[in-house]
Amino acid sequence: MKSSQPYRTGQRLPLEGGGELRLSVNPRARRISIRIDGRRGEAVAVAPSERHLADAVAFARSKSDWIAQRLTARPAGAALAPGAVIPFEGGSIRLEAAPGNGAARLVEGPDGRRIVSGGEGEAFARRVTNLLKRRARDRLAERTEVHRTALGQGPVSITINDAGTRWGSCTPRTRSIRYSWRVILAPPPVLDYLAAHEVAHLVHADHSPAYWSVVNRLIGDPRPHRAWLRTHGAALHAVGR
Incomplete structure (x- = not known):
């Protein structure tokens, strides 16, 4: 046997x-x-x-x-620590320490943008992560609204998480969409593609030609953005590890 x-x-x-x-x-x-x-x-x-x-x-x-x-x-981890330079909205941004325990904030200056935060060690990293999550939620909520309005879809609920490998997911039955906050580290057109990708699932739950036709109608050819995530996604997942 x-x-x-x-x-x-x-x-x-x-x-x-x-x-x-x-x-x-x-x-x-x-x-x-x-x-x-x-x-x-x-x-x-x-x-x-x-x-x-x-x-x-x-x-x-x-x-x-x-x-x-x-x-x-696979890329080595990049700690969220003072002095580190991390990807952010398609470019890069430096992390700087501030006295005290204040929340992280995005600062615009003559030398460009930087993230300044209070706290030390894990507390510093947590504050920076919270800022990135807030920024991701704002941008993703904005683009989700644009795309779901374009398709004549009703409101949806949005959750920001840190999924291991998935950038987003959509449950049409509950009209809920989940996004990885790490897409805020990618160029804005890639973030916009992700929002269009998930909103299109409200129309077609699969990845059929009809589904991709909806995505194409929203943002044009999605292939460059999908290729960008395949090439650079592992590096974004390494940030903060």
């Missing part, structure tokens, strides 16, 4: 080339796939059901060299 290893979603396995493999089940997945979670520094094998996890493990092990290369090449 042929035996098989009982795998389960969420399980982690060591890889021969180094690093870990996390198993994940996504019922919407059409095929087995491997992705790199730069935030956690691990590979993720995705299967449409638990009975396909063994095939996903075998596929991942056949790609162990590629996985090891991708994990090694």
